Amino acid sequence: MTIRINLDVMMAKRKMRLKALAQAMEMTEANLSILKNGKAKAVRFSTLDKLCELLDCQPGDILEFEENPKDE
Secondary structure: OEEEEOHHHHHHHOOOOHHHHHHHHOOOHHHHHHHHOOOOOOOOHHHHHHHHHHHOOOHHHHEEEEOOOOOO
């Protein structure tokens, strides 16, 4: 199982740059970049809540479940 983070897609749809979103989130660009690039190991609900508020979206727009292919 893999959880894919589509934050870059939502940012593009809302025409929001990393710097502006990081400032609005009161978060460093480096930490937001880790999340955007799918390198984060976890996401706090408070962070997800704020992202959804700022990007006017649902958690499912940012997080996506992807099954791993089964070896046959």
